[in-house]
Amino acid sequence: NLEYIESIKSYFDVNEFNIIINCAAYTKVDKAEENQKQANLINHTAVKELATIAKTKNIKLIHISTDFVFNGLNKKPYTENDATSPLNIYGETKLAGEQAVMSISKSNSLIIRTGWLYSEFGNNFVKTILNLAKKNDALDIVSDQFGTPTYAYDLAFFILYIITTDKFLENNKSSEILHYSNEGKSSWYDFAKEIIGISKMSCQLNPIGAKDYPLAAKRPNYSILSSKKVSEEYDVSIKHWKEALKICLKNL
Incomplete structure (x- = not known):
């Protein structure tokens, strides 16, 4: 328990471990606005401790971060070199975690930013939409x-790959962000559709603006990540999101 x-x-x-893969996070974006202490504890303080352990024991550290470290003002997919500027507490604490990893575990860490995650398991947008569509005629x-x-x-x-x-195992010179x-x-509407x-x-979907669906935490209007570096440097083939979604839904 990272708390x-x-x-x-x-x-x-x-x-004893050779690699730490930290997928844990406080991900309740809206609740983080009022539970800043807990969000910071899990997303920053605990990550700082993991980075310290990785450095002390010379263990490789892979830390999963988020597209919410960006402010959404870009007009094209965010690269690893784009400036960060989170809009909410969740994003701020995740960025603080990144910075802890980069400053402490400098020579043996990898940060992977991702976003809009879903699967057959746990709570996520896909399962929420399926459940709501069963109970409502329109959303x-x-x-x-x-x-x-x-x-x-x-x-x-991708992480297991x-x-x-050798690129990951033999890199002892610098930390990296992917x-x-x-x-x-x-859009969320396209995803739900x-x-x-x-x-x-048969549920009808009605597109609305974010201003018509107020939430405690502000979200970036655009947080698409460029995976070009991954594709080129690691020779990885990445599925289109629609293809991946079909596989997930088939497994549900």
């Missing part, structure tokens, strides 16, 4: 915020 900082160190004192869905839906299975497969590469998402562009269409459900 108990002392337990993190003691766990690694009695267990209002935000149509002016854009990102790329990313199948968690594809991200996990990357830890076998962007990984499925290919393509989508595809979910309903593939699932052959």
Whole structure:
């Protein structure tokens, strides 16, 4: 449990690892606005401890971060070199976690930013839409915020692949940031429409603006990540988000 900082160190004192892959995070974006202390504890303080352990024990660290470190003002997909400027507490704490990794575990860390994650498991947009569509004849869905839906299975497969590469295993000189998402562009409305269409459900979807669906935390209007670096440097083929979604829905 990353909320108990002392337990993190003691766990690694009695267990040996070659690689730490940190997928844990406080991801309740709206609740983070009022639970800033807890969000910071999990997304920053605990990550700082993991980075310190990785450095001390010379363990490789892979840390998963988010598209929400950006402000959404770009007109083209964000690259790893674009300036960060989060709009909400969640994004701020995730960025602080990134900075801790980069400053402490300088020579053996990898940060992977992703966004709009979903899968067959847990709570996510796909499962929420399916559940709501069963109970409602119509749903209002935000149509002016854009990102790329990313199948968690594809991200996990990429991580498992990357830890076998010489490029990752032999890099002892610097930390690195990579962007990984499925290919393509989508709004939340487009995403929901595809979910309903593939699932052959009859629920009507109505596109609305983000201003008509107020939330506690401000979201970036555009948070598409460029995976060009991953494709070129690691020779990885990345699915279009619609193709990945079909696979996920088939497995549900």
